[in-house]
Amino acid sequence: xxxxxxxxxxxxxxxxxxxxxxxxxxxxxxxxxxxxxxxxxxxxxxxxxxxxxxxxxxxxxxxxxxxxxxxxxxxxxxxxxxxxxxxxxxxxxxxxxxxxxxxxxxxxxxxxxxxxxxxxxxxxxxxxxxxxxxxxxxxxxxxxxxxxxxxxxxxxxxxxxxxxxxxxxxxxxxxxxxxxxxxxxxxxxxxxxxxxxxxxxxxxxxxxxxxxxxxxxxxxxxxxxxxxxxxxxxxxxxxxxxxxxxxxxxx
Amino acid sequence: xxxxxxxxxxxxxxxxxxxxxxxxxxxxxxxxxxxxxxxxxxxxxxxxxxxxxxxxxxxxxxxxxxxxxxxxxxxxxxxxxxxxxxxxxxxxxxxxxxxxxxxxxxxxxxxxxxxxxxxxxxxxxxxxxxxxxxxxxxxxxxxxxxxxxxxxxxxxxxxxxxxxxxxxxxxxxxxxxxxxxxxxxxxxxxxxxxxxxxxxxxxxxxxxxxxxxxxxxxxxxxxxxxxxxxxxxxxxxxxxxxxxxxxxxxxxxxxxxxxxxxxxxxxxxxxxxxxxxxxxxxxxxxxxxxxxxxxxxxxx
Amino acid sequence: xxxxxxxxxxxxxxxxxxxxxxxxxxxxxxxxxxxxxxxxxxxxxxxxxxxxxxxxxxxxxxxxxxxxxxxxxxxxxxxxxxxxxxxxxxxxxxxxxxxxxxxxxxxxxxxxxxxxxxxxxxxxxxxxxxxxxxxxxxxxxxxxxxxxxxxxxxxxxxxxxxxxxxxxxxxxxxxxxxxxxxxxxxxxxxxxxxxxxxxxxxxxxxxxxxxxxxxxxxxxxxxxxxxxxxxxxxxxxxxxxxxxxxxxxxxxxxxxxxxxxxxxxxxxxxxxxxxxxxxxxxxxxxxxxxxxxxxxxxxxxxxxxxxxxxxxxxxxxxxxxxxxxxxxxxxxxxxxxxxx
Numbered sequence: 105x106x107x108x109x110x111x112x113x114x115x116x117x118x119x120x121x122x123x124x125x126x127x128x129x130x131x132x133x134x135x136x137x138x139x140x141x142x143x144x145x146x147x148x149x150x151x152x153x154x155x156x157x158x159x160x161x162x163x164x165x166x167x168x169x170x171x172x173x174x175x176x177x178x179x180x181x182x183x184x185x186x187x188x189x190x191x192x193x194x195x196x197x198x199x200x201x202x203x204x205x206x207x208x209x210x211x212x213x214x215x216x217x218x219x220x221x222x223x224x225x226x227x228x229x230x231x232x233x234x235x236x237x238x239x240x241x242x243x244x245x246x247x248x249x250x251x252x253x254x255x256x257x258x259x260x261x262x263x264x265x266x267x268x269x270x271x272x273x274x275x276x277x278x279x280x281x282x283x284x285x286x287x288x289x290x291x292x293x294x295x296x297x298x299x300x301x302x303x304x305x306x307x308x309x310x311x312x313x314x315x316x317x318x319x320x321x322x323x324x325x326x327x328x329x330x331x332x333x334x335x336x337x338x339x340x341x342x343x344x345x346x347x348x349x350x351x352x353x354x355x
Numbered sequence: 356x357x358x359x360x361x362x363x364x365x366x367x368x369x370x371x372x373x374x375x376x377x378x379x380x381x382x383x384x385x386x387x388x389x390x391x392x393x394x395x396x397x398x399x400x401x402x403x404x405x406x407x408x409x410x411x412x413x414x415x416x417x418x419x420x421x422x423x424x425x426x427x428x429x430x431x432x433x434x435x436x437x438x439x440x441x442x443x444x445x446x447x448x449x450x451x452x453x454x455x456x457x458x459x460x461x462x463x464x465x466x467x468x469x470x471x472x473x474x475x476x477x478x479x480x481x482x483x484x485x486x487x488x489x490x491x492x493x494x495x496x497x498x499x500x501x502x503x504x505x506x507x508x509x510x511x512x513x514x515x516x517x518x519x520x521x522x523x524x525x526x527x528x529x530x531x532x533x534x535x536x537x538x539x540x541x542x543x544x545x546x547x548x549x550x551x552x553x554x555x556x557x558x559x560x561x562x563x564x565x566x567x568x569x570x571x572x573x574x575x576x577x578x579x580x581x582x583x584x585x586x587x588x589x590x591x592x593x594x595x596x597x598x599x600x601x602x603x604x605x606x607x608x609x610x611x612x613x614x615x616x617x618x619x620x621x622x623x624x625x626x627x628x629x630x631x632x633x634x635x636x637x638x639x640x641x642x643x644x645x646x647x648x649x650x651x652x653x654x655x
Numbered sequence: 656x657x658x659x660x661x662x663x664x665x666x667x668x669x670x671x672x673x674x675x676x677x678x679x680x681x682x683x684x685x686x687x688x689x690x691x692x693x694x695x696x697x698x699x700x701x702x703x704x705x706x707x708x709x710x711x712x713x714x715x716x717x718x719x720x721x722x723x724x725x726x727x728x729x730x731x732x733x734x735x736x737x738x739x740x741x742x743x744x745x746x747x748x749x750x751x752x753x754x755x756x757x758x759x760x761x762x763x764x765x766x767x768x769x770x771x772x773x774x775x776x777x778x779x780x781x782x783x784x785x786x787x788x789x790x791x792x793x794x795x796x797x798x799x800x801x802x803x804x805x806x807x808x809x810x811x812x813x814x815x816x817x818x819x820x821x822x823x824x825x826x827x828x829x830x831x832x833x834x835x836x837x838x839x840x841x842x843x844x845x846x847x848x849x850x851x852x853x854x855x856x857x858x859x860x861x862x863x864x865x866x867x868x869x870x871x872x873x874x875x876x877x878x879x880x881x882x883x884x885x886x887x888x889x890x891x892x893x894x895x896x897x898x899x900x901x902x903x904x905x906x907x908x909x910x911x912x913x914x915x916x917x918x919x920x921x922x923x924x925x926x927x928x929x930x931x932x933x934x935x936x937x938x939x940x941x942x943x944x945x946x947x948x949x950x951x952x953x954x955x956x957x958x959x960x961x962x963x964x965x966x967x968x969x970x971x972x973x974x975x976x977x978x979x980x981x982x983x984x985x986x987x988x989x990x991x992x993x994x995x
Contacts, residue, residue, distance in 0.1 A: 166540060187544075188539040189543060189545070191542075192541065192542025204536070206529070208529065208533055209530060216523070217523075217541050218541055220541055220542055269541070393785040450712075451971055453714065453788055458911070466957065469955055473956070473957075580903065584796065587792075626804060629801060632796050632800075635790065636778070636790050636793050639786050639790045
């Protein structure tokens, strides 16, 4: 299988660091001072209930939302004031919640747009082949309008589109949302393959078990703050503690 | 006169008029698709393009170059308007966008009056363009301008088709029209795409303006307003925001106008514009997404 | 503020206006009186436009269509028999036989607009956003085409003339006071609160049981009544006019007053009228050119409109809710306190 992302040795090199981040929607605080980091080659999960601030965190990292306070650094560069296009160019690709594929464009065109921000386009065809190898279903439907795909296929396309940017960091917002259990298993199998290739990921999920099965570490968010964090193996062992942190807002 | 020839003649007239409407409507739809803006100033790019050609002709440029220069001036004017007036209000309420474009129209038309006065000016064209081509003993006649209009529109549409399906910028524009947020997330530079969209839209309007002036023989500051309103009708009939829809709507409208005058009793002809706008209102009420567009919220 | 106090405030305001109207012609020259008359007419038109466009948030571009209908209807009704014979010889008998005084002609003009607004608004007020704007613009164009072609009634594109010049300062100011009082009573009442909730959030308004279509339609219709009245006033001020008098240029002039003043309050409409009228008058005088002997500025036709357009855009960028926003002063503020 062709490599989709530059290999990065898992290690101690911090690739993304978020420091004291605060984000407001109007007068409402969505993130109230969160610090976290992601190291190269790691898969980090952000867990939490609806409205905990998980998607807001990803959208702020991508530059769609301006933070009120705090700093975001990526590969030692401040990115919290940069426009989204620059951030993608630096190597952060975002597969958004609800997939958001371009429905009237074909599968192949969606993938081509995924590479739009890359300075080096010479290997684009090879990379598209790489995505087709990862998701053979997309190859079968390459000429089809993305809007006519099934939910699972659209999720594959959203992932493939993000991978076409050759990201150093992949932001995944609820890749399991609205999908049948078997499809979720298959998507996460692919994510595990990507992880084995050394792709760094920051994963937002509602499904704790699935996410902790893939992640190296996890943060549990609750109403805009970190309620709990640790290695995925520890958290798996203390499932009740995670569930308590997760549900704290309601309890 | 042979009925068949009469109909054929009217079809040619309809294609010629429809081409102009399509050229203007496509730009309206492109801009609406990306920015959700009803750009009233779009029609003024017709005026800018036509005056551009006129002035370049005064400066001694041959007609062909003045023609291309007029298109370029239209395109540049569109980009300037986007950059100075529209970008600061981008993302505001629908009404704010609409009113801003209305104000731009007002400014541009008065700028036209200030520079060129409000009275119409002759728009000189080379003699060959006025030559009539006659077929079947003059039963079907069209001038070279009609031919030029149809051919140049076809060429422009071919260019646009190539652009939106084969280039990254064109794909990006379609992506941005569909989901601006997702387009940003894949790293498309939305500002650049919007500039490209305005340049193409305004260039097309400029072309339409030059052809319009060539057909009527005159240029005047408010020449773009009525065609703009017609282009709104065309774009909405086709499905506002859809390029293919605008194209279809343009030709449908051209045909409708020509046929109202050609085939209905002569008492009806003066009410042509009223019929057209009644059709617009009917479409808004009964088929608000037009013939080709995807569903969007237009009703309560 | 109690109802009685509001009543007193209204009486005081009316008395002040009446006093001003009585003494103004003694204080200033004819030119200024004429400008004030035009301001009063514009006030009627802009405030009534603000009812639908500002308070219910349905931005109609068709208001001037009603103004045109008002001007022509009352013009036809109040033309003298002699004028009818010479200018409109083909008028149907039932119309050519009557000549109404100014007030009834004006009221009939308003009522005709009410009927028209109900017919036009019933379908159009279902549309949202820019679609309603484009559709109402279509209405304006249809009115224009019909006026140009209904030659028997309007003399077509030619100038409609012979309308008695009856719009004095008293009439104009009087109608402005009536308009403002009626609109204020509607806007700052439960009906007005329904309008606002329809503007802010259609779905939420529905959820609490507010019927959106009747709210929008009633505002549109009441606005149309005063548009017809204002049209009559304007027609009887000008004496002669044509369909082109009531088209895009006039639409933009009224919209710029509404937007610059602020379309979410009645005071905003009035402030906009004053600011834009004064500005236009000053600019128009400059535009004709200045002559300082050796140093002369040539006439710059169109320059005043350009300046107005630029101010309009600056307002859109920096203060999209206009000078007044949703604030009121004077009479309006008293009424508003009652609401709070």
